[in-house]
Amino acid sequence: MTLIRRTFIGLALAAPVLFVASADAADAIRLGYQLPLTGNTAQYGQDFKTAAEIALDRFNASGRLPVKVEIVYEDSRSDAKEGVAIARKFVDDEKIVGVLGDFTSGVSIAAAQVYKEAGMPQLSQTASHPDFTKISEWQFRNITTQAGEGPYNANWILSKGYKKVAVIAEQTDWGQSVVQYFAAELAAKGGTVVFTEFFNRGLPDFRALITKIQRDKPDAIYTGFFYEDGANFLKQAKQLGVTTPIFSTSAAHNQKIVELAGADAEGLSLTTNFLPNSPRPEVKNFVDAWVKARGAEPGQFPAQAFDAVNIMLDAVVKTYPKTTRASVREALAATKDFPGVTGLTTFDANREPQKQLSKARVIGGQFTAVSE
């Protein structure tokens, strides 16, 4: 019997922790934020958390509401198992009127099934899966989808006179959409995609792939990668003597890519809607606070998270004092020309953000706005 006892003691020890409720603040309004704070993608989650903390501190200090708003952060490890459990947890907490996150589309979608059923507005700063906002009227996102960015880049590349373009992207839902929307527009406007290939995320060695690209002698290379893979790609391309201009999406926009690839990142062109050296006051404020917290300049994703939190807070303000999940959803859906650090944001009828894009290039180790 000792064995059973041992097992039960183990479970009994675990049980009370389950039911320890967090201390409630009087009648604060709560938001949930599910994000990867540990695991392989923790760096992104930690960035979002810092961005959200900056946004929330500002908001609570501004006194726009007589009550405080708090954000409950839950770590999903970018694991669907945990993401769904967190979603249930947020739904159970009646004080939570809206949820931000998750980071990856996969976890965001798995959690979205719960939010859809429970009627909880969910705003992800990064979920770029084409079907994410189609799940239900409760899903919003604050990332420009490739439906906008792909054609924009295609036209940019064509306007530079490059006709033959090689396209590579990571093998994720997002990478798929990068290629799809870009290729469609490029073909429609008279360019040709001479090479298409997907690579697995975290591939350490791109040289075999780069050699293959070179064989097709493209005028330009269009890439769908995040900054880590990007840095590896750029370094190895330089090693192999590739001089073809390289274009990318806003996902690669992070000062880290310059830090990791050094001089090899020089000349990388990409679209973005956030430039840390922009003179606009809201951007300057955010960048200053970020530099104070982190010591380096923020990239595109933290900016998206910062805006997402602010859009959510704005929706809470608009609905106060009748703040419910349903009213927050209405307010979110009505978001129009929200002035954030990533420019003006409007949600269209499909709850997709409409944003203006701008062009940038790495010049002298800095992302610099270019007009061409």
Place this chain on the structure above:
Amino acid sequence: MSEIRRLIRPVPILLALVIFVAVPLGLAQFGKGYFFQIANLVLIFALLAASLHLVAGVAGLLHLGHAAFYGIGAYVAALLGTELKLGFLWGLPAGGLAAAVLALIVALPTMRLVSIYFAVATLAIGQMIHTVLLNWVSLTKGPNGVLLFSGIKLFGWAAKTPVAIYFVVAVVVAASIFAIHRLGHSYYGNALRSLREDDQCADAMGIDTVRLKIEVFTLSAFFAGIAGALWAYTTGYVSPTDFNFSNSILVLAMVVVGGLGSLPGAIIGAFLLILLPEVLRGFGDVRNVLVGLVMFFSILFLPKGLFGEVSALTFVRRHFGRSQNRVPGGEVGW
């Protein structure tokens, strides 16, 4: 005396009461979907761990690609649901069968392998299946994953509330685990154990070890596929990352921490490794370090597992055994 013991076996009844009455009642008391979600997850992983237990515990073959068959079950159930509009009643068995058929195909050439060669072959099989799930975009939708909206419907009755979903999962899991239990404690199970203890000796005694391995590998994949189908229907979304190597290792860890060769151990291991990360949420970012430490200390102090095979066998024989088969003076014969 033996008559009474034959009629009243308290532990199985107690277990059934706990799973089907106490847990749902207790959880319903809190009215929280979260607890039901965790309960479902625990049940699904208990089934996964139990299915791996057949191969890794009973037959003693280190299997490093189990999550792939779990994935096949999930994908087949999800794709049948979305593409062919076949519901849960089709998806569940189809998921299991598809995983079993695939396991049979890959097992035929590879099951001659022994020890670590077998382990690395299963690792390769798991990685290959994962690569296919990820990259065969036209069939599996690749990294986009499959969204399954239909939910669980049984003969016109739709399981919508958390309690109803829990019951469906619990019934399927309990039935499957019961089947695994009976299998593990049959002569067939003993043949598998002989394979584990000494395959050359078993071979010499006339046991067709290769065939036995193929069978147990296929069976285990079948139950993993069932677990996969349950995952697909309870989550509504499947994507390749849920079935990668790390998940194979997670399930293996459950089996080993619980006690290799012990079915109750595997289930307890699943409980522990699913509940622990959730319970430790309060500790913030260090929780995964704590999970690792708990694993380490549990294996350090109980290297045979939380509920080792020998004690599990004694326990099961005492409380689940069929006393009418008992030969006086011995406990053989079941």
Place this chain on the structure above:
Amino acid sequence: MFDPYYLQQLAIGLSQGVIYALMAIGFTLIFGVLNVVNFAHGEIYTLGAFVGLLVITALAPPLLVVVLVVAAVGAAFGVGLERIAFKPFRRFSDEASLKSRAMRESTLMSSLAVSIVAREGLELAFGSQMQTLPFDQLINKPIALGPITIVTGDVIIFAVAAVMLIGLQWLLTRTRVGLAIRAVSANPLGAKYVGIDTDRTIILTFAIGSMMGAAAGVLVGLYYGAIFPAMGFVPGIKAFVAMVMGGLSSIPGAVICALLLGLSEGLATTFISSNWADMVAYGFLIVTLIFFPQGLFGAGRERV
């Protein structure tokens, strides 16, 4: 004229293979002696890379010194790992325990648990993101060899792998220590009976194997110019595969198989999309095992 494109792909595949080989050497050594999978070897590799980062940023010594310091620290990690995750499980020496499957696999789990703690600890300490190594220390300056391009790191890693392999072969076949290691590897109990200090031999094996693992980590880190807590995972799997393909007991066999693995991946990328390249590598493994169930260079199975 032969297309230089294929030569280039060959060179890239070969350099990948050498990287796998670098890791496989230490892995095989440890496996050979204990006959258990050491899941924490990938973390030794990662730790080596991080120690290298600390050493380089603190002192900026020449490459050779960095590698030596990292190797020394790696040896210490190896001894620590053995003490924590392996030694406690040798406390049971009764026959029942020796025969119990669960007992034999317990180190699998303890090394896995240690690796989880190490990786998560690194993530807490450094964050999951990629860390930059100082650019002037990197070993990725291009070298043009006729129509193909390689980088300095290819040469260095190849040289280090060769030195390791030859040194290890010398150690194993020409010294008393090597003799002891081979004796323990062949039969631990027998080795004990003839008066070999098995504990010491095992510790020594861990020290040497982990030394090589850590050195591999820092070299590969300098080669790619980026290190991160999860970097040991993929090379760890590949080294494991190469070791088994080579037949477990043969270190040169593991090296050859690592090269084959790298080459098959490199060449596969030529003909199919790179995201399917893993399929070729694993398919190759399965086919090898079907025809050589004991690996390419493995000895026949002995009656236990």
